[in-house]
Amino acid sequence: GNESSKSTDVSTAPRPQKYTVKTDGTGDYTVIQTAINATTAGDTVLVYPGTYTENIDYNGKNIVVGSRYLTTQDTSYISSTIIDGSQSSSDQGSVVTFESGEDTTAALNGLTLTGGIGKGVTLFRYGGGIYCTSSSSPTISNVKIQNNTATHGAGIFVESSDTPIRVTKSLIKDNVASSDGGGLYISNADATISNTLINDNTAKYSGGIWISGSISTFTNMTISNNIALNALETESGGLWATSSTIAMVNSILWGNSQSQYFLSGSSLNASYSLVDQTSGSPTVTINGTGI
Numbered sequence: 001g002n003e004s005s006k007s008t009d010v011s012t013a014p015r016p017q018k019y020t021v022k023t024d025g026t027g028d029y030t031v032i033q034t035a036i037n038a039t040t041a042g043d044t045v046l047v048y049p050g051t052y053t054e055n056i057d058y059n060g061k062n063i064v065v066g067s068r069y070l071t072t073q074d075t076s077y078i079s080s081t082i083i084d085g086s087q088s089s090s091d092q093g094s095v096v097t098f099e100s101g102e103d104t105t106a107a108l109n110g111l112t113l114t115g116g117i118g119k120g121v122t123l124f125r126y127g128g129g130i131y132c133t134s135s136s137s138p139t140i141s142n143v144k145i146q147n148n149t150a151t152h153g154a155g156i157f158v159e160s161s162d163t164p165i166r167v168t169k170s171l172i173k174d175n176v177a178s179s180d181g182g183g184l185y186i187s188n189a190d191a192t193i194s195n196t197l198i199n200d201n202t203a204k205y206s207g208g209i210w211i212s213g214s215i216s217t218f219t220n221m222t223i224s225n226n227i228a229l230n231a232l233e234t235e236s237g238g239l240w241a242t243s244s245t246i247a248m249v250n251s252i253l254w255g256n257s258q259s260q261y262f263l264s265g266s267s268l269n270a271s272y273s274l275v276d277q278t279s280g281s282p283t284v285t286i287n288g289t290g291i
Contacts, residue, residue, distance in 0.1 A: 023050035060100030069110030086115030094131035118150030127157030137163035153185030181210035
């Protein structure tokens with residue numbers, strides 16, 4: 001009777017819930033997407049070790065989906081908790097999809113994403129591992145994105161986002177794009193990427209990163225051993241950028257082919273970094289001593 005409106009609001013606000021997903025049926029769910037469908041904002045879906053053959057969509061929910069790495073900090077759970085998107089025969093072929101305006105509190109943490117073929121749009125496929133568009137800006141941490149395919153962005157595809165997507169402490173490796181961005185494809189969106197390795201990815205035109213219309217920051221990154229199959233130097237194995245501003249700090253851009261980087265109407269502002277300029281165009285200035 002004498003409660004304040006503030007105390008009433010607090011008492012009636014839903015508390016964040018944690019849902020467990022286990023392959024053996026002893027958790028709340030056996031399918032990750034079913035758990036996501038049950039959540040509301042602020043909830044956590046805790047995925048136990050195993051291989052989950054499915055393609056998941058956050059459906060606009062600002063929730064956390066993660067392995068037991070979330071609760072233990074044991075990195076072995078990253079490799080042992082796998083979402084395999086290889087069985088999708090539909091246009092929803094990305095392993096993980098963010099396309100409903102999810103914000104930075106929508107988080108993916110501590111899993112391996114593999115087998116994705118990308119979201120099908122007309123004749124092309126986008127984002128084999130992660131498909132992110134429509135002003136979505138999730139946070140990706142401690143994730144391995146390996147052995148995915150697409151036309152554009154075999155590892156991660158990001159397009160049309162107002163707030164930067166955040167990727168940290170992750171591995172983007174052995175992904176193959178038939179056109180652009182074997183590892184990462186960014187178009188009219190910004191990205192903040194740190195402590196991440198992008199290597200051994202392949203594409204026809206830009207093996208590591210393809211980026212356009214972006215202001216992005218790369219910190220403590222290694223971009224190496226990526227391959228552009230087209231023999232032209234303008235089709236960079238490492239980083240290809242147009243109409244973009246890129247800050248690279250304490251990072252390595254080395255050992256890619258056909259060339260390390262190609263900039264068209266773009267700037268690469270590198271500091272305390274190693275950048276192989278023997279096969280890059282144009283020459284960039286590196287501030288500070290290379291790492």
